Amino acid sequence: MKKNNEGNKNALLQAFANLPQLQFSFNKEVVIEGSRGVLFFSEELIRINTTHGRVAFKGRSLDLKCISPQELIISGFITNVEFSM
Amino acid sequence: MLELVRFFCGFVEFAIYGRFPERFINIVTNNGFPLWGVKKDGDKMYACMYAKDYKRMRKFAKKSSVRLKTQKKCGLPFFLKKNKNRVGVVAGALCFVLVVLFMSNFVWTIDVVGLETVSYTHVMSVLKENGLYVGTFKPRVSFPQIGRNTQLEIDDIGWMSVNVLGTHASVEIKEKSKSPFVEDVSTPANVKAKCDGQIISINTANGEALFSAGSAVVKDQMLVGGVLKDKLGGVKLVRASAEVIAKTTHKETFTLNKNFEQTAFIEGDTSKRVEIFSLCFPYSYAFYDEKNSYIKNETRSACLFDAFLPLRVTTQKVYDKDKKNVMLSEKTANSILKNNALLYECFSLQNCDVSNRDFKIVASKNQYILEATFNTIEDIAYQSDIEASRMVVEEKEKGDKEAK
Numbered sequence: 058m059k060k061n062n063e064g065n066k067n068a069l070l071q072a073f074a075n076l077p078q079l080q081f082s083f084n085k086e087v088v089i090e091g092s093r094g095v096l097f098f099s100e101e102l103i104r105i106n107t108t109h110g111r112v113a114f115k116g117r118s119l120d121l122k123c124i125s126p127q128e129l130i131i132s133g134f135i136t137n138v139e140f141s142m
Numbered sequence: 143m144l145e146l147v148r149f150f151c152g153f154v155e156f157a158i159y160g161r162f163p164e165r166f167i168n169i170v171t172n173n174g175f176p177l178w179g180v181k182k183d184g185d186k187m188y189a190c191m192y193a194k195d196y197k198r199m200r201k202f203a204k205k206s207s208v209r210l211k212t213q214k215k216c217g218l219p220f221f222l223k224k225n226k227n228r229v230g231v232v233a234g235a236l237c238f239v240l241v242v243l244f245m246s247n248f249v250w251t252i253d254v255v256g257l258e259t260v261s262y263t264h265v266m267s268v269l270k271e272n273g274l275y276v277g278t279f280k281p282r283v284s285f286p287q288i289g290r291n292t293q294l295e296i297d298d299i300g301w302m303s304v305n306v307l308g309t310h311a312s313v314e315i316k317e318k319s320k321s322p323f324v325e326d327v328s329t330p331a332n333v334k335a336k337c338d339g340q341i342i343s344i345n346t347a348n349g350e351a352l353f354s355a356g357s358a359v360v361k362d363q364m365l366v367g368g369v370l371k372d373k374l375g376g377v378k379l380v381r382a383s384a385e386v387i388a389k390t391t392h393k394e395t396f397t398l399n400k401n402f403e404q405t406a407f408i409e410g411d412t413s414k415r416v417e418i419f420s421l422c423f424p425y426s427y428a429f430y431d432e433k434n435s436y437i438k439n440e441t442r443s444a445c446l447f448d449a450f451l452p453l454r455v456t457t458q459k460v461y462d463k464d465k466k467n468v469m470l471s472e473k474t475a476n477s478i479l480k481n482n483a484l485l486y487e488c489f490s491l492q493n494c495d496v497s498n499r500d501f502k503i504v505a506s507k508n509q510y511i512l513e514a515t516f517n518t519i520e521d522i523a524y525q526s527d528i529e530a531s532r533m534v535v536e537e538k539e540k541g542d543k544e545a546k
Contacts, residue, residue: 094164094167094168094171094172095164095167095168096164097164098163098164098167098180098182098187099182100181100182120179120180120181120182121167121177121178121179121180121181121189122178122179122180123176123177123178124167124171124176124177124178124180125171125176126171126172126174129171
C-alpha cells in the first residue's frame with residue numbers, strides 16, 4: 058500500500074516536471090518557467106508561448122521585468138490570465 | 143546586488159522601432175542575451191541589456207526588421223570612458239575610495255554605556271592604557287582582550303564588552319551589584335554606652351538591663367548584659383539589643399587664625415584647539431605657570447543623528463592662583479566660626495535631637511576660638527561583641543582558683 062502511494066507520487070511529479078511553471082506574487086508579478094518566447098507585448102496584454110500552449114496576461118501597466126531563454130518575469134497589475142492550446 | 147553587477151558591467155537602454163519588436167526580443171533571448179526592463183510606449187518598445195551584448199544586436203535587428211536607437215548609457219565603463227581625459231577627477235575619486243578604506247581601519251568614536259558609580263573619565267583612561275582610544279588602528283588590537291584587561295583593572299565592573307561597528311566602539315558596562323548589609327543576630331554581645339549621659343528611658347529587646355531611667359553612665363559602660371543566667375544556674379549568651387535614650391553633652395572647639403592666607407582663582411588666558419580624527423590643530427595659545435595655576439578643559443564634540451563625529455573643539459581655561467594675606471575682623475570670624483559649628487551640628491550630630499546650644503567666642507593673640515556646647519537627646523546604645531573564647535578562659539581560671 059505504502060509502495061503504491063510512493064509510486065503514484067513519483068508519477069505525478071514526473072508528469073508535472075515537464076509542464077511550464079507559473080509562480081504568482083498575488084497579481085503584481087508572475088514568474089514563468091518554460092517560456093518559448095513572447096508572441097505579443099503591450100501595456101494591457103502580454104501573450105507568451107510556452108512548451109504546452111499559450112498564456113495571455115491581461116492587465117494594466119504590464120512590462121517584462123526580465124527575460125532569459127527559458128524564463129521571464131512579468132510585472133504590473135494583472136487582472137486576467139487565459140490559457141489556450 | 144543585481145543592480146550593482148549591472149552598474150559595474152555597464153548597460154544600455156535602447157528603443158526598438160518596427161513592426162515586430164516581439165520577434166526581436168525572442169531572437170535575442172533565444173541566443174542567450176538577457177534583457178530586462180522591457181516596456182512599451184505607443185509604437186516604441188524600450189529594453190535594457192549589457193553594453194558588451196548590445197554591440198552584437200545589429201544582425202538580430204536586421205533579421206527581425208527593426209531599428210534600434212540607444213537611449214541611455216549607464217554604468218561604470220561609460221563613466222570611466224567619459225572621464226578618461228579628466229585624470230584629476232578619476233584620481234580624486236580613486237583617492238577618495240582609498241582614503242575611506244584606510245580611515246575605516248581606525249576607531250574614531252567611543253561610547254561608554256551603563257556607568258552608574260564608576261567614573262567615565264577613569265574608564266576612558268584605563269581603556270586608553272589598554273589600547274582603545276580615538277585613533278586606534280583596529281587590526282592591531284584585540285577588543286575582547288581590551289575588555290578583559292579593563293575589567294581586571296577596575297574592580298567595580300562586573301561585566302563589560304567592547305563592540306566595534308565600523309569606526310564606532312561601543313563599550314557596554316554592567317557594574318557589580320553590592321552585597322546587602324546583613325545584620326548579625328547570632329554573635330553574643332553586650333550593649334554599651336557610646337558617650338557619657340543621663341538615661342531618660344531604656345527599652346531592652348534582648349538581654350538584661352543593668353541601669354534604669356535617671357542613672358548617669360560614662361562612655362563604654364555596659365548598659366545591657368548579654369549573659370543571662372537561667373533558673374538552674376546555667377549561663378546563656380545572647381546578643382543584647384536595646385534603645386537607650388539619654389541626655390548628653392557634646393563639646394567642640396573651632397579655631398580660626400586672625401591672619402591667614404586666602405587663595406583666589408582668577409580667570410586667565412584661554413586656549414582652543416580643534417581635533418579632527420586624532421590630529422590636533424591649536425588655534426589659540428595660553429601661557430601659564432604649572433605650579434600656580436589650574437586648568438579646566440571643556441570638550442565639545444560634533445554630533446549628527448545622535449552619533450558623535452570625530453570632530454571636537456577643546457577649550458582650555460587657565461585659572462591663576464592669587465594668594466593674599468587677609469586680616470580677619472571679629473565680626474567675620476564670628477560668622478565663619480558659627481557657620482562651622484552649625485555644619486558640625488548638621489553632619490556630626492545628625493542622629494541627635496539638639497535641645498540647647500551654647501557658643502562662646504574667645505580671642506587669643508593669634509586666633510579666634512569658638513567653644514560650642516550642644517545639649518542633646520540621643521540613643522547612646524551600641525553593641526559590643528562578647529569574645530566567647532576569652533570568657534571561657536576566664537571562667538576556667540576562676541574555676542581553678544576556687545579549686546585551689
